[in-house]
Amino acid sequence: MIEIKDLTKIYKLNKRQMAEAKTKDPYKRAVDGLSLTAKEGEIYGLLGPNGAGKTTTLRCIATLIKPTQGEIYVNGHEVQKESEKVRDSIGFLTSDIKLDEQFDVNYMFDFFGRVHKMSKSEIENRKAVLFPYFGIDEFASKRIKELSTGMKQKAAIAVSLVHDPDIIIFDEPTNGLDIITARGVTDYLRKLRDEGKLIIMSTHIMSEAQKLCDRIGMIINGKKIAEGTLAELLAVTGAKDLEDAFFEYYKQAEEVEA
Numbered sequence: 001m002i003e004i005k006d007l008t009k010i011y012k013l014n015k016r017q018m019a020e021a022k023t024k025d026p027y028k029r030a031v032d033g034l035s036l037t038a039k040e041g042e043i044y045g046l047l048g049p050n051g052a053g054k055t056t057t058l059r060c061i062a063t064l065i066k067p068t069q070g071e072i073y074v075n076g077h078e079v080q081k082e083s084e085k086v087r088d089s090i091g092f093l094t095s096d097i098k099l100d101e102q103f104d105v106n107y108m109f110d111f112f113g114r115v116h117k118m119s120k121s122e123i124e125n126r127k128a129v130l131f132p133y134f135g136i137d138e139f140a141s142k143r144i145k146e147l148s149t150g151m152k153q154k155a156a157i158a159v160s161l162v163h164d165p166d167i168i169i170f171d172e173p174t175n176g177l178d179i180i181t182a183r184g185v186t187d188y189l190r191k192l193r194d195e196g197k198l199i200i201m202s203t204h205i206m207s208e209a210q211k212l213c214d215r216i217g218m219i220i221n222g223k224k225i226a227e228g229t230l231a232e233l234l235a236v237t238g239a240k241d242l243e244d245a246f247f248e249y250y251k252q253a254e255e256v257e258a
């Protein structure tokens with residue numbers, strides 16, 4: 001289970017970042033008092049426009065950056081106080097994951113297995129499950145720099161799942177993927193969900209959230225503005241699809257800000 005309680009993340013901007021954001025304020029409130037709970041056996045989607053704070057939230061859960069305020073518990077472990085225990089139970093995936101270009105997929109997989117203190121046979125067993133599923137056997141001995149974007153993404157997914165984590169945190173699962181590869185990834189997420197795993201993912205693609213996510217948290221300007229199943233969000237707004245529901249909430253959020 002993931003429990004986020006009143007999470008706030010404020011970045012300190014350098015001069016270049018301030019100039020780029022056209023602001024004189026050196027602080028950027030990327031996440032603003034966000035709370036949510038996600039449970040085993042569900043795909044929870046963080047849905048929001050560019051810059052809404054989705055990646056920042058996921059990176060805080062994954063112990064990669066420190067919250068400014070608030071608490072996050074992963075299977076009961078607080079992310080800052082028990083970060084190692086948290087890292088053991090999660091797989092963090094992002095489309096811009098950096099796998100070392102010099103090494104081949106086999107090597108990277110074995111390396112991350114050892115990082116998770118797995119034995120040689122445990123690593124081989126996981127390989128026997130993941131490589132055929134993602135069609136990795138064909139390019140397992142190729143160096144990362146020789147792979148296409150889709151192959152790299154598949155390799156990155158396999159590497160992040162080497163230790164069979166209970167919780168999968170996925171930043172924009174289908175970003176940059178062709179439709180066939182994207183389907184392979186979303187089908188796999190459903191399979192993991194059906195096995196009882198918890199998946200929390202970010203997306204700005206309405207159709208993806210609509211089809212894939214069991215519950216959706218809509219985020220704008222770092223704040224959660226709505227949450228529910230697709231049916232609940234449609235019922236409350238009277239919208240015909242998620243995109244319309246999103247714009248309904250977006251309009252309301254703009255009116256509150258004004």
Ligand SMILES: Nc1ncnc2c1ncn2[C@@H]1O[C@H](COP(=O)(O)OP(=O)(O)OP(=O)(O)O)[C@@H](O)[C@H]1O
Nearest residue numbers: 011013028030049050051052053054055056057204
């Ligand atoms: N390291 C950082 N330093 C300063 N500001 C940052 C940093 N990372 C993100 N931000 C800012 O925080 C805000 C939220 O960014 P974040 O990447 O979490 O949004 P997002 O919802 O994931 O957006 P996208 O869909 O574009 O990936 C943005 O205004 C972004 O520019």
